[in-house]
Amino acid sequence: MSAARALELSKQFKAIADPNRLRLVSLISSSDGSEACVCDLTEPLGLGQPTVSHHLKILVDAGILHREKRGVWAYYSLVPGALNTLADVLSESR
Amino acid sequence: MSAARALELSKQFKAIADPNRLRLVSLISSSDGSEACVCDLTEPLGLGQPTVSHHLKILVDAGILHREKRGVWAYYSLVPGALNTLADVLSESR
DNA sequence: ACTCGATATCGATATCTATCAATGTTTGTG
DNA sequence: CACAAACATTGATAGATATCGATATCGAGT
Numbered sequence: 001m002s003a004a005r006a007l008e009l010s011k012q013f014k015a016i017a018d019p020n021r022l023r024l025v026s027l028i029s030s031s032d033g034s035e036a037c038v039c040d041l042t043e044p045l046g047l048g049q050p051t052v053s054h055h056l057k058i059l060v061d062a063g064i065l066h067r068e069k070r071g072v073w074a075y076y077s078l079v080p081g082a083l084n085t086l087a088d089v090l091s092e093s094r
Numbered sequence: 095m096s097a098a099r100a101l102e103l104s105k106q107f108k109a110i111a112d113p114n115r116l117r118l119v120s121l122i123s124s125s126d127g128s129e130a131c132v133c134d135l136t137e138p139l140g141l142g143q144p145t146v147s148h149h150l151k152i153l154v155d156a157g158i159l160h161r162e163k164r165g166v167w168a169y170y171s172l173v174p175g176a177l178n179t180l181a182d183v184l185s186e187s188r
Numbered sequence: 189a190c191t192c193g194a195t196a197t198c199g200a201t202a203t204c205t206a207t208c209a210a211t212g213t214t215t216g217t218g
Numbered sequence: 219c220a221c222a223a224a225c226a227t228t229g230a231t232a233g234a235t236a237t238c239g240a241t242a243t244c245g246a247g248t
Contacts, residue, residue, distance in 0.1 A: 001120035006113035017107035
């Protein structure tokens, strides 16, 4: 694996290598319609709103979540295939 | 996903969420006999021996690598199934 | 236009992390 | 036993990160 490829992948793995962000991804994927807004996510995580927004931004910047603003609410959903790419990397190194 | 489970998984994801450690796993898995000693890993990574030992320890502590001392050399290999578990977690959240 | 509610951004801080130089430990060899 | 090689550990430091409080932005309704 090239250093460049490793750096690229590590950015995505870093994004999910946090307990609260893992729970965010899990909560969103199991939400109704596979999307959720920030207000639905602060309470189950026990974190403040700015902190949740911060984590969501990291996941969006890493290409793992998609953000769609509808009215006052921001809806977050999984980017199709993003996690599969990471899963494949791990599966290939068995 | 429970907070405890998320914390447990995040420790393993943190272990591989580093470009040098991703390359270590890749190098080891593609090595002859699927194992490598520290002396084989410092040069391709361009890191010092203590730094490589540090990264390997993190991967061992996370349950991703196995360490076997034979003579003066320490041979590192993948723990069977460890990466598959992580891959499955990602696949389940599609 | 004004206000309110939802979300994002900013600033600060405490904690963690990666790296290296130096040193310690262990194993094989003469 | 002394020495050398492979590896681990320690100490120090610079950089990254998580969290929070305060503030800014943005859209909806009155």
